[in-house]
Amino acid sequence: MNKTITKINSRMDLVQSPIINVIGELITHNPETISLGQGVVSYPPPPKAIQRLTDFLANPENHKYKSVVGIPPLLKAITNKLKTDNDILIQDEENKIVVTAGGNMAFVNAILAITKAGDEIILPKPYYFNHEMAIIMANCRPILVETDENYQLNLEKITEAITDKTKAILTVSPNNPTGVVYPESILKQINELCKEKGIYHISDEPYEYFTYNGVKHISPASFPNSSRHTITLYSLSKAYGFASWRIGYMVIPKHLLNAVKKIQDTILICPPVVSQYAALGALEEGKSYCQEKIKEIVKIRNIVLKYLESIENLCTLYPTNGAFYVFLKVNTGIESFELAKRLILEHKVAVIPGNTFGMNKGCYLRIAYGALSQETVAEGMQRLVKGLTQILSST
DSSP: OOOOOOOOSSSSGSOOOOOOHHHHHHHHTSSEEEEEOOOOOOSSSHHHHHHHHHHHHGGGGGGSSSOOOOOOHHHHHHHHHHHHHHHHOOOOOOOEEOOOOOOOOHHHHHHHHOTTTOEEEEEEEOOOHHHHHHHHHHTOOEEEEEEOTTSSOHHHHHHHHHHHEEEEEEESSSOOOTTTOOOOHHHHHHHHHHHHHHHHHEEETTTTTTBTOOOOOOGGGGTTTTTTEEEEEEETTTTTGGGGGOOOOEEGGGGHHHHHHHHHHTTSSSSHHHHHHHHHHHHOOOOHHHHHHHHHHHHHHHHHHHHTTTTTEEEEOOOBTTTTTEEESSSSSOOOOHHHHHHHHHHHHEEEEEEGGTTTSEEEEEEETTTOOHHHHHHHHHOOOHOOOOOOOOO
């Protein structure tokens, strides 16, 4: 007699449900909800990216498998971009570029390449939820380390968290979910600590161009003698409006190349070639495309902050200068997901609850403003302010 499988017991039981999908379903069932949730931009890819699709279609060979690490023209364009924008030199005996299907895949590649089951990755809190999920999927342990009162890295606590199972320290700057930009001094200290301890510094930089008030983004791989222990992750999703194209890249020490090739060949075979052509066009357009769009995002950001200042008695705002997020601490005993759910059901405005970022003590909400326009930001923030005011006054 055949047995019916009623429950699957696997490593996935330990992984949190992807919150964007959970909130997305609530939005679907509550039409006309304004989303302050998902981290995307409102603007489309640059014209040169679209024009490059003609080149892709013109060559029938492009419908076949290509190099596991990326097509040569894109690798060359990335090399030039890294030198110009990040002060990172690609030197054949030191480091290599691998094109990936988005920044999340680059992170999974890195974790699988450097760990075995039971190894540990140091993850400052609050963390990007997909990072924590990927570490657990790899049968490794995320070691959560508190940041300071302004969400800046605490070198002493990070150092204390290192064990003989530690394989890497992860930094995300500009940060998701807080919007904090880490200064060069602390990034140098983290990078030197990794070198000293014989572990990797994984630097995730998808928001590299999204900085404000003259604050500068720094890539740790630009530091002298850092290439052998630094793994840098990039994505085109944010800067170039490429979210659904799923294209990113990583800069890795040369000694990790064979491992990453094995992973990528198994999962992907090769990065989607059509997206690589579009990426080539985007990089030809350059960061000026994004920087022009950020001028509008700055206006939206100022409106968001102005509305939040009106409810300073209900929440705590922290000074940040990057990405397109505000991480709000709400002065309430309501659990963060419950509050986020009520904001959708009762006030038709969506945010992301802080517990998905590892913040389980207190109530935190992430507000994303990158996709808002002048037409939607006022209405969205009015709903949020009204919702928080009414919900908190009734408890």
